Amino acid sequence: MILRQADQQSKAKPQSSARTPKLYEYEVTLSYGNPFFILATDSMHAAYSALELSTERDNKLINVRITDEW
Secondary structure, three states, rough: OHHHHHHHHHHOOOOOOOOOOOOOOEEEOOOOOOEEEEEEEOHHHHHHHHHHHHOOOOOOEEEEEEEEOO
């Protein structure tokens, strides 16, 4: 029974609709220290990630900007 389930799973077609989201690089500036870079799918996710990092580091979030925008 277990062998049949594993065999059936190996024959399943991969889902073509599952795509990896594109990541963009953002520069984060905090009140102390050097700027650092994060990857995020969009500016909203970058801002929330930067805010979370600033809270963990006990710093104020100064700026979040995309590094290269075409």
